[in-house]
Amino acid sequence: MxxxxxxxxxxxxxxxxxxxxxxxxxxxxxxxxxxxxxxxxxxxxxxxxxxxxxxxxxxxxxxxxxxxxxxxxxxxxxxxxxxxxxxNVRSSKIVSNKFKLQGAKVNWGSWRQFTAQTDDSKARKELYDDFIGKSKFLTPLxxxxxxxxxxxxxxxxxDPLSLYLEVEKIAYERLISFVEELGSALKPTFRAALEVYSKEILGEREAEYYDDFYFFRSRVFRRYEKELPTKYEPVRRILLTMKQMGLDASKVKVDDSNRKKKSASAFCFAIKVPSDVRICYRKSNPLENFSGVFHEFGHGIHFATINAEETFENKYVVANGVAEIFSIFFENVLHDRIYLREVLGFPQEVADDIVSRFRFNELFFVAFYSANSTMKLRYWKEGLSMEEANSLYSDLTEKYLGIKYPGRYWQLHHVMPEYFLYSPSYMMASVRAYELANLLRSKYGDRYWNEKRAGKELYELLSLGGGIVVDSFSKLDARGFANKLKEA
Ligand SMILES: [Zn+2]
Incomplete structure (x- = not known):
């Protein structure tokens, strides 16, 4: 009482x-x-x-x-x-005694950078196995x-699972079958794409556990690392696109200076909703700049558009499966051939090539996150021990990726051990972002990102903050999303 x-x-x-x-x-x-x-x-x-x-x-x-x-x-x-x-353990104990990056020993924090730059498969495998062994220092924590x-x-x-499900407004059975359906439907398509890009990147060898999502994700875009055929700069471009939709993101502050201690990945902070929203990023390669800036501006316009009169709850408590919808929505215009050609001015063959590489990354994401999400949902539901979680994870990577990972890999991930759940939210948001774009496309045409009326619909959703009703545009239909990726 x-x-x-x-x-x-x-x-x-x-x-x-x-x-x-x-x-x-x-x-x-x-x-x-x-x-x-x-x-x-x-x-x-x-x-x-x-x-x-x-x-x-x-x-x-x-x-x-x-x-x-x-x-x-x-x-x-x-x-x-x-x-x-x-x-502290990640930076002090998950450290290689052999491999270096820019003069410093590779540790947990620089692992991905090392992986993206290293074509020597043996070296990547050795480091991976070394870190898997050292994950034992993290396990008890x-x-x-x-x-x-x-x-x-x-x-x-x-309990953690009920709390998460209540915030996300979804039932356990519905969520886990959504993940299962999406992951299973796309596995053959993922495997086919993996074969194509493995040939390009690894040569004769098939992809193995140490050729992980983060390796491929950055490696497939290496050809665009130095430059992109566009005269535009990402911040100005996304501001213009939003403006064309009647959305005003000019209040969102942007910090692109290069400070030593600044986080390597782009981020958006709503300090005070809706009046003080800030985006921070460090210029890296041009394509990553575009993706990072477009994604964070999706968050930025969301926070900046939430009605100031909304309740504290609706302003500050937004489920992850909702918050990521709009960031993914705006990031996804970069996966749109017409946008790449007509707005960024890419030649046709570059636009086509970039779109198919993004599609591969999306397929890899679904496969990887199906394993991640299922493991975390079942971990809480079934009250698994760490050993059982590892063994389940290993089985799930085989099921969805077709590659059996060492089970302890999840403990070295940046999201899996850091958040109590989270992973399924990213999958829900991806499908909802697609459904939202699809709805706007069906009403306003292929160039919906150029349409004030589409922007107005978006504005109405954004302004509600955590009070949004996602059912108004989303069925969370795994099959529809899977079909889009199959046909692309
Ligand atoms: Zn985000």
Missing amino acids: PKTPSMTLDKWTNLAEKIEVGKNLLYYKQSAGLTFETSKLASFERRALEHSKLFLKSFGKEPRGLFLMSADALGKAKTFKFQVKAH IEARFNGYKQALAEYEI
Whole structure:
């Protein structure tokens, strides 16, 4: 039974927003490589934790979104120490004694960069096997964090899986069969594409476990690493495209300077919704710049368009399976032949080639994330041990990728051990982004990204924030999405 509220809900959300904004700004500075006071961040984290506790004590389980948010925050705070330890282990223990990159020993953080640049298969295999062996240093930390989070939630009669499913507004059976259907439907298409690109990249040899998604994903685009045949610059281009749809992203601040401590990958932070939204990226190769900027601007326009009058909940609690829809939607215009030719001015053969390479990456993504998603869903559903999770993961990679990975690979991933669930959200968002584009295409034609009316429909969805009803444009139809990739 909830106790008598010691403060009103209005007062609670006002203060919650202040804490959120203060915390967001410091995390932004951290990722952007700017100076900030770590003690200030720790103090905001403490305040946020106390404030979540206050919610649970004063209001109990309603409003539901705030309850889920508070329980999650509490669970995260209680297990934060394991996350910090895992970060340290990754840079201190997951280190190669043999291979170097730009003079420094390759570690967990530079692994992908090494992989993308190294054509010597033996060297990549040796490093991979070495890191798989060293993942044993991470295992107890991941296990302790997952268990700790589960225990913290149990105090509020909820478990990690139910919390996730409730935030994503989907049932377990529906989600796991969606993943299974998508992964199985596309496996033959993925295998055929993998054969084509393996021939190009690996020669006679077939792809193996150490030729992972991240290797192929960057390696297939090597021919465009130096330059792209376009006179446009990504930030100006996406701003123009959005403007043509009647969407105003000019308030979104962009930081493209090259600071040493700045995160290597692009990111978007909504510090205060909708008035302070910032995107940060480091210029790398031209195609990655385009993809990263278009993706992050999808997040940017989303946060910047959320109605300021929306509830705290709808402004700050947006499920991942919703938040990624609009980022993927805008990133996907770069997978559109007409956009590449007419808007970016690519010659036909370049546009065709780029589209088929993106398609291969998309197929690889589905195969890989089908294994990732299924493992995480079943891990929580069946209460698996770390050993059982590894062995299940190994079987799932064989099932969806046709390549048996060492089971512990998931522990070295950047998303799988870091988030309690997350992976299935990315698959849901991909399908929904496709369904949204398809709907707009059917109503406004192939050049819907040039249409004010399409932009207006988008605007109406964006402005709702977490209050969006995805069923209005999405059936989460695995088959439709699979058919698109089969036919492309
Ligand atoms: Zn994103």
